[in-house]
Amino acid sequence: MIRIDxxxxxxxxxxxxxxxxxxxxxxxxxxxxxxxxxxxxQWIHVDRERAAAGxxxxxxxxxxxxxxxxxxxxxxxxxxxxxxMSVNYGLNRVRFPAPVxxxxxxxxxxxxxxxxxxxxxxxxxxxxxxxxxxxDKPVCVAESVARRYL
Numbered sequence: 694m695i696r697i698d699x700x701x702x703x704x705x706x707x708x709x710x711x712x713x714x715x716x717x718x719x720x721x722x723x724x725x726x727x728x729x730x731x732x733x734x735q736w737i738h739v740d741r742e743r744a745a746a747g748x749x750x751x752x753x754x755x756x757x758x759x760x761x762x763x764x765x766x767x768x769x770x771x772x773x774x775x776x777x778m779s780v781n782y783g784l785n786r787v788r789f790p791a792p793v794x795x796x797x798x799x800x801x802x803x804x805x806x807x808x809x810x811x812x813x814x815x816x817x818x819x820x821x822x823x824x825x826x827x828x829d830k831p832v833c834v835a836e837s838v839a840r841r842y843l
Contacts, residue, residue, distance in 0.1 A: 697773045700815055700841055704808050711805050711819070714770035716798040716826065717762060719754045724795055727758040754793035759833045763821055766801035767837070778842045782816065785836035791828060798826040806836065814842035 695712045697703065703711075721741070728734050736743045737753055744752040764781070793799060800823070807818035816838065823833040 694769060695771045697771060699775050700773050700843060703773075703805060703815070703817065706805050707808050709805060711803045712770035714766045714768075714801040714803070716800045717766060717769075719758070719762070719793050719795065719797050719799060721752060721795045724752060724754050724758065727755055727761070731755070731757070733757075749792055749794055752795045754795070754797075756789040756833070759789065759793050759799070759823060760787060760835065762799070762823075763801065763833075763835065763837060766799070766823065767803060767819075767821065770801055770803055773841060775843055776814070776841045780840045780842070782838040782840050785818065785838060787833070787835040789833050791825065791830040791832050793825060793832045797832075799823050799832060800826075811840060811842075814840060816840050 724738055728739050733755055737747055737749075738755055739752065741752055802822045802824060804820040805817060806820050809816040819837045819839070821833070821835045821837050822831045825832045
């Protein structure tokens with residue numbers, strides 16, 4: 694994890710990679726809990742037997758489960774010392790180019806795309822590329838918009 698002392702210092706880092714987060718295991722219990730929480734029990738996610746004969750040879754995480762890990766993955770990558778509150782403002786774009794098979798390890802690579810000053814803080818647009826260990830293709834690419842307040 695990297696520590697950024699001042700939010701304003703990010704102005705000079707637009708277009709640069711900020712950080713790479715820690716690996717997180719996406720296992721079947723996590724997938725099952727997400728299915729319970731959302732009501733999405735599609736067989737490719739929760740039926741191990743049927744999924745074994747499916748296109749990926751095992752169950753895979755829901756795309757929205759992968760996306761929901763964005764805050765956790767980003768928090769393991771960097772912190773901004775003088776920020777007292779962060780608010781998820783939304784997403785500009787989200788794609789799931791590859792699956793996340795159960796048992797995979799994923800992490801986030803974060804690149805700052807935009808810095809816009811706000812009264813009492815700044816709005817940051819960050820490109821988040823979620824990588825799966827052992828794969829050349831990302832499992833999720835998203836533009837995250839967050840408001841950070843001092």
